[in-house]
Amino acid sequence: MYLLMGAIVIAQETELKSIEQLRGPSYISFDLTTPFNFGTPRYRFGYIQGFKGPWKASLDVSYGSENTSITKFWDIDSENYELVEIRAEAYYIFKATLSVEHYLATELFYIDHTETFIANYYYPEANPDMILRYDRADYRRQKYGIHIKYGALISFAKYFGVNLYYGIGIRTRDTNFNNLLNPRVDSDPQNEFQFFDSLYRNQGNNVGLSMTLGVKFLYKL
Numbered sequence: 629m630y631l632l633m634g635a636i637v638i639a640q641e642t643e644l645k646s647i648e649q650l651r652g653p654s655y656i657s658f659d660l661t662t663p664f665n666f667g668t669p670r671y672r673f674g675y676i677q678g679f680k681g682p683w684k685a686s687l688d689v690s691y692g693s694e695n696t697s698i699t700k701f702w703d704i705d706s707e708n709y710e711l712v713e714i715r716a717e718a719y720y721i722f723k724a725t726l727s728v729e730h731y732l733a734t735e736l737f738y739i740d741h742t743e744t745f746i747a748n749y750y751y752p753e754a755n756p757d758m759i760l761r762y763d764r765a766d767y768r769r770q771k772y773g774i775h776i777k778y779g780a781l782i783s784f785a786k787y788f789g790v791n792l793y794y795g796i797g798i799r800t801r802d803t804n805f806n807n808l809l810n811p812r813v814d815s816d817p818q819n820e821f822q823f824f825d826s827l828y829r830n831q832g833n834n835v836g837l838s839m840t841l842g843v844k845f846l847y848k849l
């Protein structure tokens with residue numbers, strides 16, 4: 629990512645004298661990273677609207693399923709994967725050149741992820757020290773949050789460019805397991821991948837930090 633952000637410096641040109649007089653371009657975007665997310669792949673398309681002055685706004689919509697994914701590789705056996713995501717963002721352009729618009733942004737996001745897990749376990753919200761195994765369970769994860777981001781809209785040609793960004797924020801995640809087949813209590817998780825516990829095995833609501841990092845392809849309108 630440092631190499632990608634270095635492209636911002638290479639693309640610098642004479643800074644525009646007045647950002648307030650700028651009417652930045654509008655874009656159609658496609659996120660180049662989300663289709664290759666091994667756990668929750670999805671295709672994310674967006675529209676960025678430019679306004680007169682230092683402001684822009686965007687709306688992104690994502691969709692992923694087991695029928696469209698090319699990278700759904702987990703150690704967890706599952707089926708019926710589906711994910712819907714919506715992101716809304718407000719940009720403040722604080723520095724602009726002829727080819728680069730540097731921005732700070734606030735992003736709100738919502739994710740609704742459903743999947744059917746097979747032959748696994750989870751930690752019940754009522755008793756997180758207990759392990760509940762099952763042969764089959766319907767999983768649902770809903771995630772809401774906000775990010776503060778820094779990024780740059782970089783033009784490489786008349787109509788094409790990229791959006792490089794990273795940010796940090798806070799999120800709340802609500803995880804539920806329903807329609808369990810053959811549930812039973814156990815005490816040995818036999819899990820070597822502790823990261824998956826919070827995402828796929830902890831039932832209930834959880835608040836924590838959220839990070840975002842990515843590259844979007846831009847088509848200038």
